[in-house]
Amino acid sequence: MGVTYTSAIADFIQKLETDNPLPPLVPKQEASAALTESLQAMSTDALFEGQTVKDTTFGEAIKSGLLLWNDALDESHTISQELANATGSYWHGIMHRREPDYSNAKYWFGRVGTHAIFPQVRDRALALYEEASHPSEALASIGQTIAANEEWNAHQFIDWCQAAESKMESDVGRFLKQVQAEEIRLLLAYSYRNAL
Numbered sequence: 001m002g003v004t005y006t007s008a009i010a011d012f013i014q015k016l017e018t019d020n021p022l023p024p025l026v027p028k029q030e031a032s033a034a035l036t037e038s039l040q041a042m043s044t045d046a047l048f049e050g051q052t053v054k055d056t057t058f059g060e061a062i063k064s065g066l067l068l069w070n071d072a073l074d075e076s077h078t079i080s081q082e083l084a085n086a087t088g089s090y091w092h093g094i095m096h097r098r099e100p101d102y103s104n105a106k107y108w109f110g111r112v113g114t115h116a117i118f119p120q121v122r123d124r125a126l127a128l129y130e131e132a133s134h135p136s137e138a139l140a141s142i143g144q145t146i147a148a149n150e151e152w153n154a155h156q157f158i159d160w161c162q163a164a165e166s167k168m169e170s171d172v173g174r175f176l177k178q179v180q181a182e183e184i185r186l187l188l189a190y191s192y193r194n195a196l
Contacts, residue, residue, distance in 0.1 A: 003189040006049040009062060012039065013188070016069045022177040023184070025161050026100050027071035036072040039063060051196060057083050058195035064091045065188045073099060086112050087191055093154070094183070102162045109154040117186045118152035124182040125152070128175060139171045 005013065012035070020031040030036050044059045053059040064079035073095050080091040093108035129135070129143035142160060157179070164173050 003192055005192060006047065006051065008042070008047050008049055009066070009192070012066050016066070020070065022174075022181050023069055023071055023098075025173070025176055025180065026098055026165060027073065030072040030075075031070050035070050036067060036075055039066055039070070039072075040075060048195070053195050055195050057085050057088060058191045061087050061091055061191040062188065062195060064088075065184060065191060068095055068098075069184050069188075071098075086115055087187065087194070090115055090187055094180075094187075097158050097161055100162065100165060102158050105158050106155055109158065112154065114151070115154075117183075117190050118154070120186050121179070121183050122146060122149075122152035124186070125179045128178050128182070132171060132175065136171050139175055142172065142175070 015032070015035060019035075023031070042063075044053060044056065044063065047062060048059060060079050061083055064076045064083065067076035067079070068091060076091065077095050080088055080095055082088070083091065089108045089111040093105045093112060096102075096108060097105035099105075125146050126143070129139070129146060132139060132143070135143060145156065157176075160172075161176055161180075164176055
């Protein structure tokens with residue numbers, strides 16, 4: 001992803017990579033209360049360690065994204081609902097998808113439109129699918145749908161997450177979590193680059 005984060009942000013990411021590498025589609029509670037507390041106590045200036053933040057909306061998006069990765073949905077939502085750009089709507093949509101409030105997630109993804117990271121999300125999803133050995137019929141159907149469409153369909157991904165919630169197949173659930181984790185990483189990198 002080609003981003004060198006500040007040490008403060010990199011430290012949070014390292015903790016999340018270690019403790020919550022594949023966040024659940026629908027978390028029951030935050031992964032680490034201590035991490036949520038640390039993130040909330042840290043100002044955007046402290047996160048960026050004195051670097052000039054040229055776009056505070058993207059700066060705040062970093063905090064919202066880190067909280068979301070930590071499964072602190074309410075705390076992430078408090079920030080993302082105030083971010084008036086497509087990336088803020090993207091963080092907001094992911095939060096509602098994980099809540100789960102699927103129709104509200106679709107509303108926010110409707111406000112996103114076509115996001116700059118969608119091609120990367122599609123490429124990563126396709127690569128992850130191609131790494132799957134002996135995919136179930138359900139996962140094969142998802143992989144074929146991704147391959148057949150040149151664009152990433154965020155609404156379709158919401159539908160897959162909703163379907164996985166009611167009848168979970170192990171390889172489908174794991175795949176969706178892997179795609180979600182890639183999506184979060186890509187959106188964090190995009191937010192960071194645009195903040196500076």
